[in-house]
Amino acid sequence: MIRLVDTIEVKGAEYKDGILRIGLENIIPESQKPKKIEISSLHQFRQPKIEAKEKEVNAA
Numbered sequence: 001m002i003r004l005v006d007t008i009e010v011k012g013a014e015y016k017d018g019i020l021r022i023g024l025e026n027i028i029p030e031s032q033k034p035k036k037i038e039i040s041s042l043h044q045f046r047q048p049k050i051e052a053k054e055k056e057v058n059a060a
Contacts, residue, residue: 007032 004010004024011023 005026007026007028009025009027011025013023014021
């Protein structure tokens with residue numbers, strides 16, 4: 001006996017020339033599939049403006 005995970009479905013079987021071929025398909029429900037989370041790059045964030053501080057230092 002061969003035990004399979006619950007998500008495996010047998011699609012067919014064939015015995016020919018002493019070889020047994022079994023077609024299997026792993027069907028994973030949406031709730032068990034890995035989720036992708038998009039991470040934005042650092043280049044999309046605004047850089048803090050330090051121009052005002054530089055002008056104050058230059059004025060002093």
